[in-house]
Amino acid sequence: MNTALPHGAERVKARHSKDLLGTGPTLDQLVPALSLIGERLSRTLSAGLAAMLGDDAPVVRVGMPMDGTLASIQADIEGLASHTLMTVGPEGRPMLATFEAAPVFRLVDRTFGGRGDVPDPLPDAFPLSAELLIARIEQTVAEALSAAFGGDAEHVVRALRRDTSLRHLAPFERGEDLLQLSLEVEEDGFDPWSLSLAFPQATLAGIITVPRHPRKARANAAAPDPAAEPFASMPLPVKAVLVDMTIGFSRLSSLKPGDVLPVAVARSVPLKVGERTIATGTIGELDDCVAVQVSNAF
Structure with a gap:
């Protein structure tokens, strides 16, 4: 039944409870999801x-997310480095891929039959051969990300444009909070090379689904009790990854006593069993020892 409003009265817009609508994923949820x-x-x-x-599949190692x-x-x-602005999905959510010069020139040299030598000193700009190789790597990374995000039309990743200057590329605001992933590629017989990806937290919040309510366990399903045998006495090595950093090969080869390497400890430290993250926490102190206080477990 429709009820007419008095003449001149305005219809009040519905207000929805924040508790019902929920909020976006928090940093503690985005880190393990990433x-x-x-x-x-x-x-x-x-x-x-x-x-x-055109070779055997390399080993790709992904570091812990860093803010x-x-x-x-x-x-x-x-x-010198090449920065590529990429977008995710039809909404065009931005992300950034960065390729430093040394790995690019190493791959270019291999493409022309070399062993992966890097020019010294590095040039001030990428030649056409390097630009063409970067475009191929961009496409490969975009396709791999699309599959990792779900492989559907809502998560297709595309390379939009690239520049050697972050200021000119301006993929997002300089102070915007990001989560970064460093990837190292290892191939038999060659030096490892790396690239990095950076995601605004707003981009990740738009493509990562976090359950609003925990699923209820089925009444007839009996979950294994980790405190009971034979599970209780199984030893599992757990590691807390405080720092995971990528250093260019040229800088690594020139390290000497007294050098200082700035590192950033993430606000959310992952606890891992093998390669799987089981919890995250924050660094603190207990009885004069470094400790991790668990803030999220899954």
Whole structure:
């Protein structure tokens, strides 16, 4: 039944409870979710690089997610690098892929039959051969990310544009909160090479689904009790990853006593069993020892 409003009265818009609507994923939820995406990406990117390089599938290792900003990315880069603005899904949610010069020139040299030598000193710009190779890597990374995100039309990743200057590329605001993934590629007989990905937290919040309410266990399903045998006495090595960093090969080869390497400890430290993240926490102190206080377990 429709009820007419008095003449001149305005209809009040419905207000929805925040408790019913829920809020976006928190940082503690985004970090483990991105870790799981990184695990899938290591497999899909390995297969894609094997097809691109025409060789056996390399080992792709993905570091722990680290928080940062565009300014911190720029501070970590020495010399020439190529930055690619990518978008996710039809909404065009932005993300950033960064390829430093040394790995690119190493791959270019291999493409022309070399052993992966890097010019010294590095040039001030990428030649056409390097630009063409970067475009192939961009496409391979975009396809691997699309598959890691779910492989459907809502998660297709596309390379939009690239520049050697982050300031000119301007993929997002310099102070925007980001989560970064470093990827290292290892191939038999060659030096490892790396690339990095950066996601605004708003991008991840738009493509990662976090359950609003925990699922209820079925009444007839009896979950195994980890405190009962034979599970209770099984030893499982657990590691807390405080720092996971990528250093350019040229800088690594020039390290000497007294050098200082700035590191950033993530606000959310992952606890891992093997390669799977089981919990996250924050660093603190207990009885004069470094400790991790668990803030999220899954």
